[in-house]
Amino acid sequence: MRIGVDVGGTNTDAVAMSGNDVVGWAKATTTPEVTDGIVTAVQTLLGSHGLSPDTIGAVMIGTTHFTNALVEGRRLVPTAVVRLGLPATKGLPPFIDWPDRLRAVLGDHVYLCHGGHEFDGRLISPIDHEELRTAARDIASKGVGSVALASVFSPVDASFEAEAQEVLLDEVPGLDISLSSEIGRLGLLERENAAIVNACLRPLAERTVAGLTAALVQLGLDCPLHVSQNDGTLMSVDFARRYPVATFASGPTNSMRGAAFLSGIREGVVVDVGGTTSDVGVLVHGFPREASTAVSVAGVRTNFRMPDVLSLGLGGGSLVRPGNGQDDGVTVGPDSVGYELTERALVFGGEELTATDIATAAGMADIGDPSSVGVLDAEVVSGAVERMQDMLATAVEQMKTSADPVPVVVVGGGGVLVRDGLAGASDTIRPDHFSVASAIGAAIAQVGAETDRVYSMAAMTRDEAMAEARSVTAQRAVDTGADPATIEITDVDEIPLTYLPSHAIRIRVKAVGDLLTAATNGMSNRETGT
CATH class of the missing domain: 3.30.420 (Nucleotidyltransferase; domain 5)
Structure with a gap:
């Protein structure tokens, strides 16, 4: 049996499900400290339906906590932005399109450095380690602990972001770094913004996940905890700590998934x-x-x-x-x-x-x-x-x-x-x-992942590019917690970029799979000896 929880602006809903059957549900008023409302709703659910905590195999939670923090401009931390792209991109610096109130909260700490790639992987300029070390020292001197790191066309080639991360951490161990290639899609400013939002929410995510975990202990629930993503799939609490931005709009998404499940409607x-x-x-x-x-x-x-x-x-x-x-x-x-x-x-x-x-x-x-x-x-x-x-x-x-x-x-x-x-x-x-329906959508959610990148046909065939995108996406879903035996490719978009040389194509692939349960995970662990 599993419990789905939806933390809304007015009410916190909790639903218990056994297979595809709704065993019971309860509502509680959402509290400023979201864990209090969750505890009340789940306690009411367990008590009113005579459910033992020992029968609960997993808890799935959808929350607007991080979205509200950004909207309100509260509980955010100062964040530095390191962009690899010089000599290009100087005309559109980081934070250029941000509201003034949020720029003030985050501190407007910007570092433009050399590096980056073209759409087909060609080098814009070599990465400069000393330039990055200087930036790291300046970030540390300002007492800033969160960093958003973005490189031009990093969804095509993320090696510079990974290399720059190593240099920054070597110079200032303990920096909390969010990589744009792991969060956003193609489009430098928008992907960089997503990384900045993620970075400024990371400390809040640590506290929130700790609170959610403590809530399960308080409820006597000894089971895995998962958090809803904004595409209708689940992520582990460890993933939620690293990518709190992935929870944005998870409430409406869960409602739609719950609606599809309850009604049997797949197109509507x-x-x-x-x-x-x-x-x-x-x-x-x-x-x-x-x-x-x-x-x-x-x-x-x-x-x-x-x-x-x-x-x-x-x-x-x-x-x-x-x-x-x-x-x-x-x-x-x-x-x-x-x-x-x-x-x-x-x-x-x-x-x-x-x-x-x-x-x-x-x-x-x-x-x-x-x-x-x-x-x-x-x-x-x-x-x-x-x-x-x-x-x-x-x-x-x-x-x-x-x-x-x-x-x-x-x-x-x-x-x-x-x-x-x-x-x-x-x-x-x-x-x-x-x-x-929203709590039900959380309870039935699968695990998913997405890939969005540009491939140059000068280096591979279309079929090879498609196969690589499918393979990478499926592995990302497994890394997020999906059962490898249930992985399914649910969406593939192929867009020829005719205005670019080399017959480039943009490929977006989405994969979903069932949550890896304790039973299947146990078999996997025994087989691998881990």
Whole structure:
């Protein structure tokens, strides 16, 4: 049996699953110290369903903790950026596109050094060890311990980043270094930004993982702990310590994976309605469609794996305001009472008119005290319902790739706001356990990995390049914790770069596999003698 946990902005959900069956679930209020909410939710789950900690084989957690830290600009550490690329790239220095407030927090410590490669692996300039040692000494003199290291076209040839890392650590042992080639895709600034974000979050990741591990001890759970990534797959806690940036947007991703699992829909649209916002995404082969362009997080452009999600200000706590005239209709959101819904909504004895009140008055839900909204003006109720459906239908149309109707799966605690027969939907599906779909998505997640690099056909054939990309990606999935016997290549993109010489092609490969269980891992250890 395994437990999936989703730490949302309002609630922390916990679900126990045995195989493909949901054994039980529980909710708790999310706390400023995320581990407290996790402990409460899991304790409630275990107690209310009579589950023994000894029966739990693994715990999977999805959290917005690191995303929130970047958005708020809190709990980040000063970070130095070392870029290998001189004499090129001087015109676009690191941090050039960062918000001023975040640059101030991180310290704007920039070191441009020689090195880097062209797209086909040709040298831009030799790496200069003494230049790197000088930079390392200056970084240490400023008391900075986190470093983001980026080299031009490092996804094609990462050797300079590895070499520079050795030089920096030899000069200043103990530096915490994040390599851009291990985090982002092609595109220097965006990949470098991803490495910077990762570096400034690493100390927080250490504390958070330690807290999560301590929470399992407090709960009496002696089992592996895994953290959700932003592509719907899992990573080990050790991987999470090194790459906290990989958790960004894992909440919506888990919801979409849970929606696909609960509904059986592999191609369609998912609408995840929470307390404050609704996230709309598209399922492709049962996984979230990935964003094809750079994604901005807290005003920082990055290009690592992120789901293509449209968020709108509609949730269970969204405030509803009646119109003042014929041309001024009912408005819903974007402001919300959020986690104070149970105190401020009319159905809970409060004084604010919320979307939850409207859903109850319209007979779409049975929440709280329905008599408290029985006196609402019928036109206000119908106007608000129509406004909510229009907002959601418009979002669905924006995410679709054709005008044809598609199945729409509704999940999340605020899923009662969505009326059957949503415009643009061939079917509106609200599956069992839809309110905890995100926690279910975490519980069923597989382990995955991705490769994105440019190959020059002057050095190899297309088939050789494709085979190498598949092999490297599969091995990365195994290194992340996947069972080698279950590895499956789920996505392959091949883009000819006709504007470049040497018949270059860009290849992106994604692989997934089942989590390596204690039983299979034990067999592997006995066979290898480790």
